[in-house]
Amino acid sequence: MQRPQTVVFTDLDGTFLDHETYQPGPALEALEELLAVGVAVYFCSAKTRVEQQAIANEFRVDVGFVVENGAAIYATAGAATVFGMPYAQVREALHNAAAACGAAVRGYGDMDVAEVMEHTGLDERRAQYARQREFTESFVIESGEPYELSQAMGELGLRLQRGSRFWTAQGEHDKGMAVRHVTTQLGPNAESFGLGDFDNDLEMLTAVDTPMLVQQHDGTWRDLHVEDMVRLSGIGPVGWCSGAELVLRRHNAR
Ligand SMILES: [Mg+2]
Incomplete structure (x- = not known):
């Protein structure tokens, strides 16, 4: 039987990328580790497809994209699913x-x-x-x-x-809708994780099995009400690494 799929959705600014420098720092290696063991990763933000693609190219990572607040999903295989209006x-x-x-x-x-x-x-x-x-x-x-x-x-x-x-x-779409769509496509045993830092990640974090919050640049966690939220120690990409460790442990235990 095929191993159940693990999927991670991540916000970019302030989460995977540092708030000031727009660099992933240590989170890049953590992301590469996830990809190496077969975890699927999606960028999920308000950014356009071109912006997300440029970030993926810059850091040479093969990830999927949930763009413009869940308006469309671009899977790594190239298939697109569109919810947005032109x-x-x-x-x-x-x-x-x-x-x-x-x-x-x-x-x-x-x-x-x-x-x-x-x-x-x-x-x-x-x-x-x-x-x-x-x-x-x-x-x-x-x-x-x-x-x-x-x-x-x-x-x-x-x-x-x-x-x-x-x-x-x-139009009538949000990040949560797109996240649920991707997860459903991966099959009934897929396990989903989300990483965010701010209010605009709420819908994504509500839609995953394990929502995780990194610290904001001032060292606090945004006060978001999501059930079973994991508050990660570390600002932005540093917290992202702890989140990736949790994903790896769960993935390897399956
Ligand atoms: Mg953010």
């Missing part, structure tokens, strides 16, 4: 919703690379990757009430999500 459609609906409630919004699609760099602090290459969106629009609200905008968006089939710098407009 980007052009999201943008059109967002601008219609803003017009309907008298709000003014400005999205990545309205900005050039320089303006995205200014808003995000990303370098030019990363800002270009971040602009290659397929399913969700990140934007700033220049005037108007978020609550009213969210109501108007809802009528057009869009969800409004709050991020640290931007608001996001997207």
